[in-house]
Amino acid sequence: MSKNSRITMLNLGSIMKNSHVHYIIFGLVLCLFPMMTSAGGMKNSTLSTLAFVLIFSIVALGLNLLLGYSGLISLGTAGFMGLGSYIAAYVQDDLGLGFWVAVLLAIAIPTLIGLLVGIISLRVSGIYLAIATLCIAEILAKTFEQAEWFTHGTAGKQSKYPTIFGMPMDRSSMFVVCAIVLVLVMMLTYNIVNGQLGRALHAMRSSEVAAQAMGVNVLKYKLFAFSVATLYAGLAGGLYLFFLRSSYPSTWNLFLSLNLIAMVVVGGLRSILGTVAGAFVIFAFPELVLKKLPVIGDASGLPYVFSGVMIILVIMFFPQGLKGLADLGVTTIKTVFSRKKVTS
């Protein structure tokens, strides 16, 4: 092998180990689905289900930052996501300010409100924080029902596909937009958790006294984690609206918040790819598989029962979630192979 080609091989090797590259490859694979759909290889409804998996993955990543890395709980995630969806619709359709302003405000306003809520409620922790965030979500839910000028009340807010860079969007192109945003969010989350920010969050969760002794301003980092989580929720809410083109108050309830927690727990606390896998299992599995089963497929509460059972199974048998399961698989394969090498 020439020296040159060996160097490129080395570079390639280190590039393939880079997590950002993994996420980009993952995104490229996702972009195959719309193509499959237009070629008739996948149903439109399946593509929609997968789009919602991507959107919920974004929120769940924020929740993982909160729950997994920072050890904080929020039962208000759905409320902030709903807020993002209504703002996106209001700004794009009622104010006519276009996609970019709509997305920007769908991110900024929930984040600001989240910051305010955080300043007030992050002095308490554990069960009190859960109750405080639940209250906020209830206030938001009531607002969604009552503020007709903004949300169109229980009748639901209707919207349309946005125009991005002069291109009118449709189902397939919105799917690609969701995939791009998810990959960017995964990269950003990776940067957060794998640097000094992440170390500070880890310390805050694991030993608050050590964190403080090392100079970590605990309140500041709690606020940071909480803001990022609401930012992701607002962003995902906006994407949800642009993909579905409608938003109803009944969507943004406690069950959604709990389901989002289920995605994080099932996927694996403190795992980025695991969170996406968790979102798939919790959201897509009931839609794509369970609902097609005979007899039980028609039961109305089936997805909730499924989430509940999954959480219990994971907590009892696989506290590390799908990520732990995958790690176990990899180590097993490695030991099997290394044993083969030894014997041969």
Added chain:
Amino acid sequence: MTTRNEQILPLEGTETLAASDILAVENLSISFGGLKALDDLSFAIRDREIFGLIGPNGAGKTTVFNCITQFYKPDQGTVLFGVESERLHRHRAHKVSVGSTDEPQDTEVVNLVGRKVHSIIKLGLVRTFQNVEVIPELSLIDNVLLGGHVDFRATILEQMFRLPRARREEKQYRAQALEVLEFLKIDHLKDELASGQPYGVLKKLEMARTLMANPRLIILDEPAAGLNDSETEDLAQTIREIRDRYHCAILLVEHDMRLVMGVCERICAISFGRFLALGTPEEIQENPDVQEAYLGEQESDQEGAQK
């Protein structure tokens, strides 16, 4: 106590610290409920000194540490600490503009009481805990990097987007953390998770973390607890090496009397939160009050064993 003929520097406000001292605890008192855990306790530590704080179980040693590092707010008393002006200005310039236009002095004296817990390390004072407090989910080197937290200048946004300053700092401090791990001879474990490491390694890891902060004073709460004999001997050597290499003072609480007497230059003994004696190891060993305090403890231990 010996009276020392030392020059007293006029410093910030009315607070003064003898020129050779780095930390002075003055008239410290704190009570929990009805219990007076510390009662009018005073002592001072010289710069670059290895200083021991001893006393029977429950004497209030950890409480002293908590009052110094502001985990507890003392009911009464002051904790004076000498900070290099350069360090003070570095951290001030980062946050608030410096109000006074005074000539910068070599050392400024600050009262730690009332300061925020997380601001103490910025002054060059860093501690370990009686029950090791490391982060099990982080690798050893990441645990050590936590000790450099206040030195990171890159803003949250710079770190989120891995902008050049964030990348440069990460690289620079990672190299520094590796040096610290090498110094404590646990660098071969740098990428291992802290969880599951033996106690001896965790104790070293906690010390490594303090060194990352370029401290002027390190406070060690029972560094030998849980270590075997050879590890304890190793520790005595390490403590001396830390002082010589990092030019810092070390304040340690320890029950292992061989370690304390072997490594400390001066020792302060307390009992029931009150000052008993201060002096060289020999002076402390011969002090009748100290002997009585420990004798009392042994007797009650025996009584407890007989029951």
